[in-house]
Structure formats: structure tokens, C-alpha cells
Amino acid sequence: MQWIDWAIVAVYLFWIVWTGLRMGRKTEELESYFLANRSLPWWAVGLSVMATQLSAITLVGTTGQGYNAGLSFIQFYFGLPLAMIILSLTVVPLFRRANIYTAYEYLERRFDSKTRLFTSLLFLLSRAMATGVVIAAPSVILSVIFGWNLTLTILAFGIPTIFYTMKGGVQAVTWADVKQMVVIVGGLSAAAVALIMGLPDDVTVGAALRTAGAVGKMQALDFTFDTSTTYTFWSGLIGGLFLSMSYFGCDQSQVQRYLTAKSVDEARGSLLMSAFWKIPLQVLVLMVGVLMFVFFLFNQGPILFKNTYLPAVQSSTRAAEYAGLDREYAQAFENRKLAARAMAAAQADGAPAGAASFARSEFVRNDTAVREVRAKATALVKDVTGDPDYNDTNYVFPTFVTEHLPVGLVGLIIAAIFAAAMSTIAAELSSLATSSVIDIYRRHLKPEADDAHYVTVSKWATLFWGLFACFVATFAAEMGSLIEAVNVLGSYFYGSILGVFILALGVKRANGDGAFVGLIAGMSAVWWVDQHTATVYLWLNVVGAVVVTVVGTIVSLLTGGATAGPDAGKSAATRAA
Amino acid sequence: MSLAPSERPGTHPDDSNLSATYALVLVVEVIVILGLYWIGRQFG
Incomplete structure (x- = not known):
């Protein structure tokens, strides 16, 4: 990297941290720190939702996937728009009007405290580990490409993000996300233009795409119904629907985003932004991968990229x-x-x-x-x-960027990789702090304290989770299989937690015992299916959700049907106090 | 279920009717999928 590239990355880091600090100044109250006083416009929340989901793993890994396998990964997202419509009709108005801080808080009102505690602990465990992986993946790649010290690279991602998240809360996270999204899309578009400009003079874009198409890279759709094939039209549409409903509807890192919106309609608008733009954005990411394949047809790359x-x-x-x-x-x-x-x-x-x-x-x-x-x-x-x-998929894009892009553009793309990682890490840290303070500390350890106390504890919680994630990242970086293990662990929980919310919203007679037993049964079923069949992970979400719903309903009926949660009968305002 | 009415699933009088937007989301998704199918046929 030349000095100008370093300068671009440094300016980006300064700009984001300054934005976070400036936008997150008035955060003395808990509702302000965690929910921005429910005052943010739909477009800012919508960009924050998209930035949170688009991590550096997506940016680097998906372009590599486009290089290796073409456009087929796009099928993964086919269920997402449908999920956004369903969530806009169901949980968005519900959560928004309930004046809650976390999705799990709603489960106590609907069921009981053990269901809330269990689901929030599952979230804290899986999300904290996943945040470590989100930091580790780009750190390993950049440290290999540039020869940087791994621990310092992890800290370069972690420390600025911890700093502005801790200081400014969710407002800092959201407004930094907006700018980070601009950097990400700008970086990707610049890479796509550079790749097209890099084609030989006698090769048109159409001819280049036909060349890629000759080896199957333009074939996006696979209509075969096979639960052992990872990406098909059906696994994306059905498995992806369940995964998206769980991620955007039950995972605090996403739920917290739209709880900050001004109104129900603004919250819905923020999710519908993803419904419209997520697939086209991912097509752009994958097309960058396909264009890299074409680029390396005419420009010799290394035999292996890692x-x-x-x-x-x-x-x-x-x-x-x-x-x-x-x-x-x-x-x-x-x-x-x-x-x-x-x-x-x-x-x-x-x-x-x-x-x-x-x-x-x-x-x-x-x-x-x-x-x-x-x-x-x-x-x-x-x-x-x-x-x-050993696999070099994640090293194709960084190799292309560092060895073939002009000075200046390298800095922009590295800044985009930082932006993708930091936007996800910040949202996850903020949600981890929210759930640990609201679902655990305020609920079980210190129920009567003023906002100033809870805000202070929240800042310490953000710092704790940030350092914990960096600690996990140093281990995850050394152990490739741990990254996969964390992803599998997540798929054990996602569908099952969605099942609990389906029970809460869709089964009137469901009770806390049913939800709790259903959750255990769902996770056990997912474990069994994963261990004993060749079913790919997208379908595990369907298995978990269906088993929790069926078992939860049966157990609820056998144990006398619905019971009121401890807060039932109180007004929303009383409970929020 | 003993939740307050505002905490139950369903439509609320203050909600805007977004049916047209939801329909547009579905139309856009179908167009995108057809577009990807066309790309596969054209360049594959």
C-alpha cells in the first residue's frame, strides 16, 4: 500500500469515529442510549439494517464465491423479501408498540421469565462468538495480504468500533452505519468499474460475460429440490425465508435497529428497503467476483491465492x-x-x-x-x-485489490472492508450490551436504579463484549474450523428461536412451559438432523421452527393452555418504566 | 393470551396501508428472478 492508500484508510477511520461521537452526544438516558429515543428516520435505519447484515465476510467471501461458483449464491437471499413483508405485518408493529428494548423482553410478557432468560442467553452466547468471527475473518485476510501483525489488525478493527459504540450508543452506531454503507457501495462500484476497464480492448463486456457463462458462472438458478445441495432456488426461498425471519425478527442485533425508528410505518419502511435492495446489492457483489474470474483469464494470478x-x-x-x-x-x-x-x-x-x-x-x-x-x-x-x-476463496478479492488496482482505489477498497466489518461489529456490540443490561442486569440483578446508572453499566458492557469479541477473534483466527463451528452453532439456534416467536404470535393457547420444552426439542431435532443426515444448514432453520411450533403447541395444550406472563394486565407504560 | 390489545398481532387503526408496497416488493422480486433466468439463458 502506498502512503495515499494509508491516508484514505486513516481519513475513513477518523470520519467514522468522529461521526459516531458527534451523533451520539446526548445519551444520558437509557432510551436514548439504546433506542435513540425512537426518533430515527426510516432511511437511516434501513441503511443501518443493510450495513449490519453486510459484514466483511460477505464482502470478501462472497466476491470469492462469485469468482469460484458464479452467481448461484444469490439464491440464498430469495426468501428475504418475503420475510420482510411478513415481519412488517407481524413483529414490527408488535415490538414497536410494546415499548420494549429487546425482542426477548416481549417473550416474558407473553410467556414467562425463564423463556426470556433462556432465549436472551442463547443470543448472548451465539452473537458474542459470532462477533469474534466477524472480527477474525477480515483480520486474518488483511494480515496475510499485507504482512501485518494479526493481533494489531484485530485491534485495528475492534478498538475504534468499541470506542464510538461505547461512547455514543445506538445513535452513533446508526449514523456511522449510514456513512459506512456509502463507503461499501462506493468501493464495490469502483471495483466493478475497474474490472470492466481492465478488460482487453478486443473483449467486450458481453463477450466477457459469455466466457464466464461458458463455465457456468452466469447460471444463477437451480430448481432441483435436493436438501443436500446448499444453494438451490428452493433452499433459498424456503430455508432463506425462515433464516431471514429469524435473523431480522428475533435477533436483537437487527430488532434493535428498527426499534429506533420514529414510528411503526418508519420501522416498516426500514425493513422494506432491504426487501427492495438486498438482492440487487448482492448481485453487484457476486458480479464483482464473476468479473474477477474474467480479469484473471487475461492477467495471470498466482496458482493459489493464499x-x-x-x-x-x-x-x-x-x-x-x-x-x-x-x-x-x-x-x-x-x-x-x-x-x-x-x-x-x-x-x-x-x-x-x-x-x-x-x-x-x-x-x-x-x-x-x-x-x-x-x-x-x-x-x-x-x-x-x-x-x-485449506481454501483460498477469501483471498481472491484482496489479491486482486492489492496487486492490480491503482493507488487510491486500494485505500478505498480497504476502507470499504473496514466499513463492512465495523458496521456489523458495532451493531452487534450495541445489541449485546442492550440484552445483557435489559434482560439480565436490570431484570435479575439490579431492578431499581436510575438511568444514569444503567447507561454507565451499558458502556462497561459494550467495552466488555468488545474485548471479549477481540479475545475470541485471536483464537478464531488460529482455528479455521472454529469459524465453521460457530456458524453451525448459530443455525442450531436460529430456527428454534423463530419457533418460539411463532408460538408467541400465532398460537393463542401456547404457554411458557410449551415454549421452553419446544425450544429444547427444536434444538435437539436440529442437532439430530445435522448429525445424521446430509441436510444443508438452510433447511435446519425450517426444522427448528417447525419442531418448536408443533412440540410447543402440544405441550401447551397438555399443560392447560395459555397462562399470563408476570406482567400481564399492566399497561405498556407501567412495564416500560 | 393476556397481553394489552396494542401488543397483540394484527392491524392497528393508526397503521398505513402498505399493501401496494408489499405487492411491489413481490413484483420486483419476480422481475429480478426472471432477470437472473434471462442472464443465465443469454450468457450461459
Whole structure:
């Protein structure tokens, strides 16, 4: 990175922290600190919702996925717009009018305190671990790419975010999110333009996309109904619907966003912004990946994008074999490049009939040869390093940015990666602090205290969760499988917690015992299905929600039906006091 | 269920009718999916 890139990243960090501090000045009251006095406009909340969901893992990992597998990952989001409509009709008005701070607070009013305590603890556990992973993933990648110290990189993500979140509460988080969203979209758009400008003069955008399409990268839709295939139209539409309903409707990191809106209508508007824009935004992210694939057809990249293994391989007994693969790759790359140019030329007007078909099959054959060499190199690295999870998907985008983009643009994209990570981390820290103070501290440990006391405790809670997440990040960074474990852990909870809310909202006779037993049964069922079948994680959300709803209903009926929560009968205003 | 009326699911007199917006969300999603299908056919 040149000094100008460093300057851009530094200006970005200063701008965001300053925004957070400036917008979060008047936060002496709890409602102001956690809910911005329920005063924010729909567009700011909507951008904050989108920024929270778009983490650095999304930015770096999804572009890598576009490079490797094309547009098919977009199916993951097909259930999201439907979920937003359902949530706008159900939980948004409910939560907004109940004057609650957390989603779990509602469960105590509807059921009992143990259901609230259990769900909030599940949230705190899974979200705190996930926040560590959100910090770890980009830290590892940037430290590898730039040779930065890993712990310092983790702190570079964590400390500024902890600082403005702690100081300014949810207002700081939201207004920083708005600016971060601008940086993210600006960075992605700049990368897309740079990739298009980087095409050879004789290759049009249409020809480039047809070249990518020849090896399946423009094929977004897969209509097969197979629960063992991760991304299909049906897993995205149905599994994605349940996942989105759970994430946006039951996870405090998202619920807290729209609780800050001025009114029910403004809260609905904030969610509907994602309903309209989430899929197009993700198409942009994936298209950057597809365009990188085209870029690396004409510009030779490394045989493998993650090069931390190189010293180990070069000092092993298989160093000569790896060097041979490297030469084989260089030759296969040249052959594929010629085939790609021939394919682009064959699509031009006046090309002889049949030439396009022949050129296309030649390109596919040469691309297969490149992929085979890369697969051999990957297997060799796994053997030598003993790392069965070795994968270079997340390193394609950072490699492209640092080695092929002009000065200035590198700084902008690195700032966008920081923005994506920090917006997610800030929202998660704020929600962790809210749930720990409202659901645990104020509810069980110190019910009678003034707002100043709770705000002070909330700031300490934000600091605690921030440091905890950085601590988890240092371990997650060393253990690739832990990242996957945290994701699997999340999928155990998500559908089941959604089931509890379905019981609360949709089953009049459901009671606390039913919800509690249903929740245990749902998580157990998800564990069993995950361990004993090949069902992919998107479907686990459906399993969890359905089992909780069915078991919860049966247990509720067997135990006498609905009972009033301890707060039933009091007015909302009394309870909020 | 013993919750206050405002805390129960359902429509509220103060709510705006967003049916047209919800319908538009669905129309946009169908258009996007058809667009992705077309991209697959055109460039695949």
C-alpha cells in the first residue's frame, strides 16, 4: 500500500469515529442510549439494517464465491423479501408498540421469565462468538495480504468500533452505519468499474460475460429440490425465508435497529428497503467476483491465492513437485487465455458459423485444465501443511485489490472492508450490551436504579463484549474450523428461536412451559438432523421452527393452555418504566 | 393470551396501508428472478 492508500484508510477511520461521537452526544438516558429515543428516520435505519447484515465476510467471501461458483449464491437471499413483508405485518408493529428494548423482553410478557432468560442467553452466547468471527475473518485476510501483525489488525478493527459504540450508543452506531454503507457501495462500484476497464480492448463486456457463462458462472438458478445441495432456488426461498425471519425478527442485533425508528410505518419502511435492495446489492457483489474470474483469464494470478503455505511447501520434500505444478499452471493459463480470446473473437459479427461453438468447447477444455492444476496444488498444500480446511476463496478479492488496482482505489477498497466489518461489529456490540443490561442486569440483578446508572453499566458492557469479541477473534483466527463451528452453532439456534416467536404470535393457547420444552426439542431435532443426515444448514432453520411450533403447541395444550406472563394486565407504560 | 390489545398481532387503526408496497416488493422480486433466468439463458 502506498502512503495515499494509508491516508484514505486513516481519513475513513477518523470520519467514522468522529461521526459516531458527534451523533451520539446526548445519551444520558437509557432510551436514548439504546433506542435513540425512537426518533430515527426510516432511511437511516434501513441503511443501518443493510450495513449490519453486510459484514466483511460477505464482502470478501462472497466476491470469492462469485469468482469460484458464479452467481448461484444469490439464491440464498430469495426468501428475504418475503420475510420482510411478513415481519412488517407481524413483529414490527408488535415490538414497536410494546415499548420494549429487546425482542426477548416481549417473550416474558407473553410467556414467562425463564423463556426470556433462556432465549436472551442463547443470543448472548451465539452473537458474542459470532462477533469474534466477524472480527477474525477480515483480520486474518488483511494480515496475510499485507504482512501485518494479526493481533494489531484485530485491534485495528475492534478498538475504534468499541470506542464510538461505547461512547455514543445506538445513535452513533446508526449514523456511522449510514456513512459506512456509502463507503461499501462506493468501493464495490469502483471495483466493478475497474474490472470492466481492465478488460482487453478486443473483449467486450458481453463477450466477457459469455466466457464466464461458458463455465457456468452466469447460471444463477437451480430448481432441483435436493436438501443436500446448499444453494438451490428452493433452499433459498424456503430455508432463506425462515433464516431471514429469524435473523431480522428475533435477533436483537437487527430488532434493535428498527426499534429506533420514529414510528411503526418508519420501522416498516426500514425493513422494506432491504426487501427492495438486498438482492440487487448482492448481485453487484457476486458480479464483482464473476468479473474477477474474467480479469484473471487475461492477467495471470498466482496458482493459489493464499500464499501463507509457501515457506512450508518450499522447504518440504515436495518442493520440486510444487514448482512443477507452478510451471504447468503458467502453461495452462496461457492456453486458456488464447482460448478465451478466440472465444471472444468468434462471437464477433461475421465470424464463420460453427466457430463460436468450437471456440467455446476449447475454452471449457482449457479452463478445466487450469482448475485441475489448481486442485492438485491445493491437495499438495493440504498434505504438506496438514490443514484439511485449506481454501483460498477469501483471498481472491484482496489479491486482486492489492496487486492490480491503482493507488487510491486500494485505500478505498480497504476502507470499504473496514466499513463492512465495523458496521456489523458495532451493531452487534450495541445489541449485546442492550440484552445483557435489559434482560439480565436490570431484570435479575439490579431492578431499581436510575438511568444514569444503567447507561454507565451499558458502556462497561459494550467495552466488555468488545474485548471479549477481540479475545475470541485471536483464537478464531488460529482455528479455521472454529469459524465453521460457530456458524453451525448459530443455525442450531436460529430456527428454534423463530419457533418460539411463532408460538408467541400465532398460537393463542401456547404457554411458557410449551415454549421452553419446544425450544429444547427444536434444538435437539436440529442437532439430530445435522448429525445424521446430509441436510444443508438452510433447511435446519425450517426444522427448528417447525419442531418448536408443533412440540410447543402440544405441550401447551397438555399443560392447560395459555397462562399470563408476570406482567400481564399492566399497561405498556407501567412495564416500560 | 393476556397481553394489552396494542401488543397483540394484527392491524392497528393508526397503521398505513402498505399493501401496494408489499405487492411491489413481490413484483420486483419476480422481475429480478426472471432477470437472473434471462442472464443465465443469454450468457450461459
